[in-house]
Amino acid sequence: MQSVENKSTVIQGEKPPGIEGAGFFATSLEKVVGMARKNSIWPLPFATSCCGIEFMATMAAHYDIGRFGAERMSFSPRQADLLMVMGTIAKKMGPVLRQVYEQMAEPRWVLSVGACASSGGIFDTYSVLQGIDRIIPVDVYVPGCPPRPEQILDGVLKIQHLVETESLRRRDSPEYKAMLNRYGIE
Amino acid sequence: MEVSSQERVIALLQENYGGEILHVETPYNFLTVTLRKEKIVEIVRFLYDHTELQYQYLTSIGAVHYPDVKQMAVVYQLHALVANQRLRLKIYLSDENPITQTLTPIFSGANWMERETFDFYGVIFEGHPNLKRILNVDDMIIFPLRKEYPLEDQTREDKNDTMFGR
Numbered sequence: 511m512q513s514v515e516n517k518s519t520v521i522q523g524e525k526p527p528g529i530e531g532a533g534f535f536a537t538s539l540e541k542v543v544g545m546a547r548k549n550s551i552w553p554l555p556f557a558t559s560c561c562g563i564e565f566m567a568t569m570a571a572h573y574d575i576g577r578f579g580a581e582r583m584s585f586s587p588r589q590a591d592l593l594m595v596m597g598t599i600a601k602k603m604g605p606v607l608r609q610v611y612e613q614m615a616e617p618r619w620v621l622s623v624g625a626c627a628s629s630g631g632i633f634d635t636y637s638v639l640q641g642i643d644r645i646i647p648v649d650v651y652v653p654g655c656p657p658r659p660e661q662i663l664d665g666v667l668k669i670q671h672l673v674e675t676e677s678l679r680r681r682d683s684p685e686y687k688a689m690l691n692r693y694g695i696e
Numbered sequence: 697m698e699v700s701s702q703e704r705v706i707a708l709l710q711e712n713y714g715g716e717i718l719h720v721e722t723p724y725n726f727l728t729v730t731l732r733k734e735k736i737v738e739i740v741r742f743l744y745d746h747t748e749l750q751y752q753y754l755t756s757i758g759a760v761h762y763p764d765v766k767q768m769a770v771v772y773q774l775h776a777l778v779a780n781q782r783l784r785l786k787i788y789l790s791d792e793n794p795i796t797q798t799l800t801p802i803f804s805g806a807n808w809m810e811r812e813t814f815d816f817y818g819v820i821f822e823g824h825p826n827l828k829r830i831l832n833v834d835d836m837i838i839f840p841l842r843k844e845y846p847l848e849d850q851t852r853e854d855k856n857d858t859m860f861g862r
Contacts, residue, residue: 602833634848634855636840637832 523549544674547591547617549579551666551673554590556610558597561624564656565596573659578666587613592669593646598626599639611646612695616681619669622648623662625655647693701781702727705749713739726784733787736772737797743774743783744802751776751783754799757809759817761791763843768794770819789819791842798824816841 526545528537553575557565568575569583584590587610599607611620622642625631628651630640642648649672652665680686690696705727706720716739719730731739743751751774760769772785789796798821799806810821811830818839821827829836838845 602831630849630852634852636838636845636847636849638849640849640852 540678543678544676548670548673551580551591551670552582552584552589553580553592553594554584554587554610554614556593556595556607558599558603559626561596561627561656564659565594565623565662568659568662573663575663575666578663578670580666587611588615590614591617592619592621594621594623595627595642596623598631598633599642600637601639602637604639604645607642608645617676619649619672620646621650621652621665621669623652623665624657625653628653631655645693646695647689701779705781705783708746708749709739712742726782728784728786730786730788733789733796736785736787737799737802740772740774740785740799741802749776750778753777754803754805754809755782757799757806757813759813759819761817761842763791766791768817768819770796770813772799794819795822796820797822800824815839818842
């Protein structure tokens with residue numbers, strides 16, 4: 511049977527720089543851990559409103575967030591890596607979101623999807639929290655009202671980049687602790 | 697709503713509680729009766745128990761704040777399911793001290809509706825089993841839907857007022 515040449519331009523996983531030999535591959539631990547973590551993120555979909563529906567579309571077969579490794583959604587914060595806040599967060603919901611964030615184990619990332627989660631969006635009112643970054647630290651913001659699934663996937667790809675390039679000692683560093691202190695999180 | 701049944705309701709109310717009626721009108725063909733606030737519970741109980749009227753469904757309770765005349769109106773919307781007729785009752789309270797009686801002995805649904813009216817306007821319903829905030833944060837000190845409070849969140853520093861029309 512003739513072999514079929516792969517003419518696709520999609521990169522099927524790049525090898526980190528390292529020393530290769532017969533049956534072994536030596537590289538730095540950070541790179542391997544980063545690669546493993548980024549391709550197996552377990553997201554926690556904290557979907558509140560319309561952005562949650564766009565997330566459902568992103569999870570479905572057409573846009574498929576599962577191809578990036580985020581196949582298994584965790585609704586328990588103890589087992590989740592990425593907190594995806596999608597939708598309007600009311601001031602009454604603030605302490606709940608904060609409790610969910612505090613229950614997540616390190617390393618954890620936060621993706622703020624949509625205008626309401628990022629800044630209160632169109633709802634500049636007495637009842638809506640004007641951006642979740644008033645109560646928890648956020649890594650990536652995805653603007654949009656609602657953002658298209660492609661945009662949400664772009665946000666996930668940026669999170670993946672952060673996950674891949676993060677130093678293993680970052681969560682113990684004084685700068686990170688100082689940042690958490692600013693939010694009042696121990 | 698048919699005109700003859702509206703007239704029937706007005707006639708029955710005039711007969712039994714004529715002294716309490718302040719004003720009757722039908723905006724958009726919806727019978728609206730403005731009453732004195734003292735006997736509102738009695739009147740609602742009369743409308744509930746009456747064999748012909750049977751206003752046994754409380755659709756909603758709301759309030760309107762009129763700061764220019766220093767009044768707070770509480771609006772009750774009732775529905776008679778068998779005859780398919782609707783009725784709106786309005787009572788006016790002073791806006792410094794808006795106190796009235798609760799409808800919870802007649803309608804269990806009034807429980808949450810009165811809590812919502814308290815939460816947003818500060819109307820006190822005497823006799824209510826659990827009058828505390830329901831939709832807003834528990835430690836909120838203001839009553840947001842009163843006219844003196846602006847809609848926008850006041851803690852934002854980054855929005856340019858001229859561009860956002862505040």
